[in-house]
Amino acid sequence: MTQSMISYPFSETLSLIFQMFPSQPINLREVCSEFGIRIVLDKRLKKEGYLACAEGEKLIFVSSNVVNHHRRRFIISHEIGHFLLHRNKLFGCSDILESRTIIFNSHDQESEANCFASELLLPRESLISWIPNRRLSFEDIRKIASAFDISITFSALKAVQYSKTEDEILLCYDGQKLKWYSIANNAVRRNQVPKECPIPNIIQKYLPEEISGVWDEIYSGCVHHEYFHPYGNQTLILLSGDRK
Numbered sequence: 001m002t003q004s005m006i007s008y009p010f011s012e013t014l015s016l017i018f019q020m021f022p023s024q025p026i027n028l029r030e031v032c033s034e035f036g037i038r039i040v041l042d043k044r045l046k047k048e049g050y051l052a053c054a055e056g057e058k059l060i061f062v063s064s065n066v067v068n069h070h071r072r073r074f075i076i077s078h079e080i081g082h083f084l085l086h087r088n089k090l091f092g093c094s095d096i097l098e099s100r101t102i103i104f105n106s107h108d109q110e111s112e113a114n115c116f117a118s119e120l121l122l123p124r125e126s127l128i129s130w131i132p133n134r135r136l137s138f139e140d141i142r143k144i145a146s147a148f149d150i151s152i153t154f155s156a157l158k159a160v161q162y163s164k165t166e167d168e169i170l171l172c173y174d175g176q177k178l179k180w181y182s183i184a185n186n187a188v189r190r191n192q193v194p195k196e197c198p199i200p201n202i203i204q205k206y207l208p209e210e211i212s213g214v215w216d217e218i219y220s221g222c223v224h225h226e227y228f229h230p231y232g233n234q235t236l237i238l239l240s241g242d243r244k
């Protein structure tokens with residue numbers, strides 16, 4: 001790899017990577033090997049991920065605290081982003097987020113590395129071909145997660161953003177408290193989304209698929225409703241119906 005490639009801007013860098021590694025899911029070990037980067041997973045570190053380049057060594061560290069396979073893939077992709085896009089030689093990263101809204105032209109290198117990781121793992125053009133011409137279900141989201149070797153949460157976030165019907169909202173509750181939500185456009189204001197989960201005992205599997213009256217601020221009539229527990233007390237709720 002030539003030094004000149006490393007200074008290429010965001011989209012050109014990704015295009016070159018995809019030319020070199022066209023198969024999906026992308027093999028991050030092969031990408032790192034191409035650039036002479038060694039991945040170190042067995043050190044317990046303060047932050048989740050680091051990039052360190054010095055004296056001819058190029059290292060990506062992922063803390064041994066991170067045991068989730070998909071989380072590791074996102075962190076490694078984020079550090080590859082720093083390596084290819086940014087000139088600094090040392091990054092310690094504690095703000096590695098799949099869900100952050102990215103502003104291009106931002107000078108925030110953490111945001112840019114998050115965006116790079118997101119595109120590297122789930123390229124927008126490829127994702128669009130997986131989005132059905134109808135409302136999304138968790139079954140669609142599971143297929144996308146499997147095809148790209150990403151988490152269900154990341155798959156759901158991105159799938160909803162590129163939904164063809166734009167009827168879906170994805171909500172994440174931690175226990176009964178709203179953690180975040182994602183939609184295809186910005187037509188839903190935060191104060192329309194219940195801060196407390198309006199369905200009691202969401203952990204229990206006694207929910208009908210169609211629920212009316214619970215999401216009245218957002219939808220008219222019956223709302224199709226699916227839920228998924230990614231880990232811990234977190235619940236993802238995928239809603240679709242006639243948006244107000």
Ligand SMILES: [Zn+2]
Nearest residue numbers: 091093110113
């Ligand atoms: Zn970073």
